[in-house]
Amino acid sequence: MVAAKNISDETKNEAIKVAKATQKPRQTKEQTKLIAAGIEKGIAEYKKQHKNKARDRDKARKQDIKAKARTAKTAESETSAVASQSNAHLLPWGLLVISWIGFISFSLMK
Incomplete structure (x- = not known):
């Protein structure tokens, strides 16, 4: 009976409507109630499965x-690493040019 407490009134009413719609001419009320109970269980099981699928999705x-965020962080760190490497590549050449300019200007001042 624990499962009956979890079934909503809306589900019960829906099950009764379906059971009455499929009722045979000589079918007793007890048989209709049993059919309605089976339909209630089926609807409850369907809703449970639907809820689990939605949770999984x-x-x-x-x-x-999260995976896209991690990928973006990795790509961003790789981009910054490449940018810092390209800047590090320019530093020795810049110092060489400055030292030559200094050397040439020093030798022209004499």
Whole structure:
């Protein structure tokens, strides 16, 4: 009876409507109630499965978002590493040019 407490009134009413719609001419009320109870269980099981699938889809969506964020961070750190490497490449050449300019200007002043 624990499962009956979890079933909403809306589900019960829906199950009764379906059971009455499929009722045979000589079918007793007890038989209709048993059919309605079976339909209630089926609807409850369907809703439970639907809820679990929705939860799984939400988890997968959140994992995709996290994976994309991690990928973006990795790409950003790689880009900054490449940029710092290209700047490090220019530093020795810049110092060489400045030293030559200084040397030439010093020798022209004499």
